[in-house]
Amino acid sequence: MILEASVGAGQGNVKVKIAPIMFSLMIAGFVGTFNETALNIALSNFIQVFSITESTVQWLTTGYLLTLGILVPISGLLMQWFTTRQLFLxxxxxxxxxxAVGAMAGSFEVLLAARILQAVGTGLLLPLMFNTVLIMFPAHKRGMAMGLITMIFTAAPAVGPAVSGLLIAxxxxxxxxxxxxxxxxxxxxxxxxxMQNVSTVTKPRIDVLSLMMSTVGFGGIVFGLSNAGEGxxxxxxxxxxxxxxxxxxALACFVVRQLRMDRPIMNLRALKHRMFLVGTVLIFVCMMVNLMAVLLLPMFLIRVLEMSTLSAAIVLLPGGILFGVLSPVIGRLFDRFGPKWLVIPGFxxxxxxxxxxxxxxxxxxLVFITSVHMCLMLGLLLAWMPAQTNGLNQLPREMHRDGTAIMNTLSQIAGxxxxxxxxxxxxxxxxxYMQQVERVVEHSFTNAALTAGIxxxxxxxxxxxxxxAVLSLFVTRVKVKMHR
Structure with missing residues (x-):
């Protein structure tokens, strides 16, 4: 790990201490991504405590994703208006x-407000993490650093249910x-x-119409998708x-407007870079598959195998631990061998x-389920970080903010x-299944039907x-200049 680096920030270069900056970013990032799944295992508790329905309690998740979907797309603009230190703090x-508000909440409305505040912090933080790493590390050394960030971004949601289950128990x-x-x-x-300022503040003109289109577009899509499974x-x-x-x-109008503007709030021209486009699609798939597994496996363990929430979380914990332990290792392998021999085997x-x-x-x-889940986590890890880092490496420095904003936004939509x-x-x-099967004992029938649905x-x-996996065959290593 590089201990110090010279980066351009405003006037000239400044010396930054990488270790404490990375440590603070990783702690904050862990909490932000931990919060995405931490409450999932406690939803039944909230239904009883606040006397609310299942559709109402889902807003604790929907509201969080909705806030991220609105805020993350404009993060690239915010990073041009405010310094790294200002945004982080x-x-x-x-x-x-x-x-603090969530810990002391006495009603569902207060708890929901607390979740939205947490989502605002996470929405500001996640793109800032990736952009700071891209600035502080030269391209040929980003693999290990991005491995650490990816570890936080993906392992924290995996261990969230287990930690929460332990706390509740x-x-x-x-x-x-x-x-x-x-x-x-x-x-x-x-x-x-x-924390030091590593980016350049340019304060470009704010296009209010683009902001409105972005808010309505990404917010509407995330809201609609989050409610599609209800009712x-x-x-x-x-x-x-x-x-x-x-x-x-609104999103279509936003895309057209951004492509026509000289200084868009999100430069979608980044998608013209082939490896960035491929990497973004692969990250989208990784996030989809990961969150589908995070939802379906606990449902199977708790409702079909009738395990306790804590026991179910512990069954899935080894996969999260494996993700965390191996992420830096995959980063070093990427620096040495490139993405192809990691992404293809991963998928x-x-x-x-x-x-x-x-x-x-x-x-x-349980041994079978734990082993398969660990293999899934290892496969996603092999594909996730190399595809992401390789894609971002292809972008010129002035597009790093836009690249991280695009990837993080699409990750939330993928979820x-x-x-x-x-x-x-x-x-x-x-x-x-229920329509096809007749005269089955209700209890067994319910378990069998749920298993078929899963x-x-x-x-x-x-x-x-x-x-x-087919798309990963087209991944090639991006050639970067050593001074970038």
């Missing part, structure tokens, strides 16, 4: 406030927020001492159709793991798409993973 402080759901508060406070203390109407529900239609029209392994998940039954052993499709296929498959959902994940 603002993101951490807002997250701190959200964690021995303390209460309030301690999920207190843990976030403590870690964010640590990040604030370190960041306030060592009997599913994708054909009026709320879903209206949100997707309005969001799609092949992920496809094989998802195929095994399509065969899940009530007779599946919403994956969850919506998983829920839709799971419920649809279960309903189809198999159908993993079937879609398998098709997506295979398509990504």
């Amino acid at each position: 603002t993101a951490v402080i807002v997250s701190l406030i959200g964690a 021995h303390l209460s759901w309030h301690w999920i927020f207190w843990l976030s508060f403590a870690l964010m406070l640590l990040a604030l203390c370190i960041g306030s001492l060592y 009997d109407a599913g994708w054909s529900g009026s709320k879903v159709v209206l949100a997707l239609s309005i969001g799609g029209i 092949i392994l992920a496809s094989a793991a998802v195929w095994f998940l399509t065969t899940l039954t009530a007779a599946s052993t 919403a798409v994956g969850v919506a499709m998983a829920v839709t296929l799971m419920t649809g498959g279960a309903g189809k 198999q159908d959902a993993f079937g879609l994940a398998l098709l997506i993973a295979i398509a990504a």
Whole structure:
């Protein structure tokens, strides 16, 4: 790891201390991504505590994703208006406030407000993390650094349910927020001492119309996708159709406007770079498959195998740990060998793991499920970071902000798409099974129907993973200049 580096920030070059900056970014990033899944295992608790319905409690997840979908696309503009230090401290402080409010929440409305505050902090932080790494590290040394960031970005959601389950089992759901508060406070203390400005503030003109189109477009799509799996109407529900239609029209207008502007708030011309486009699509698939697995496997363990929430979380914990331990190693392998010999085997392994998940039954052993989940996590890890880093390496420095904003925005949309499709296929498959089977004991019938629905959902994940494996054959290493 490089300990110090000279980067251009405003006037001339400045010396930055990389280790404490990376440490503070990683702590804050861990909390931000941990929060994406930390409450999933506590939703049933909230239904009882606040006397609310399942559709209402889902807003704790929908509201979080919706806020990210609105805020992340404009992060590239914010990084041109405010310094690295200003954005980092603002993101951490807002997250701190959200964690404190959530820990002391006495009503669902207050808890939802706390989640939105946490999402604002995360929306500011995630693109800033990637952009800072791209600036501080030369292209030929970014693999290890991006491996660390990817470890945080992907391992934290994987271990979130296990940590939350442990806290709920021995303390209460309030301690999920207190843990976030403590870690964010640590990040604030370190960041306030060592965080330096590594980017250049240019303060371009703000196009209000583009901001409105971005907000309505990305917000409408994420809102529609997040609600597609709820209720009997599913994708054909009026709320879903209206949100997707309005969001799609606004997003199309946003894209056309950005391509016509000399200084767009999100430079979509970055997608003209072939490896960046390929990398973005592969990251989209990784996020979809990952969040589908995060939703479906706990559902199978808890409702079909009738495990406790804590036990189910522990079964999936080895995969998260494997992700965290091997991420820096994959980064070093990328620096040495490039992306091709990592991405292709990664998607092949992920496809094989998802195929095994399509065969899940009530007779599946915990050893089998844990092993397959670990293989899935390893496959996604092999593909995720190399595809992302290789794609970003192709962009010129002035497009780094836009590249990170594009990838992070599409990652959030991929999460919403994956969850919506998983829920839709799971419920649809279960309903189809129920229509075909007669005179079955209700308890066994419910488990068998849910298993059939989960198999159908993993079937879609398998098709997506295979398509990504084919696309990965076209990945080539980006040649970069050593001074970049």
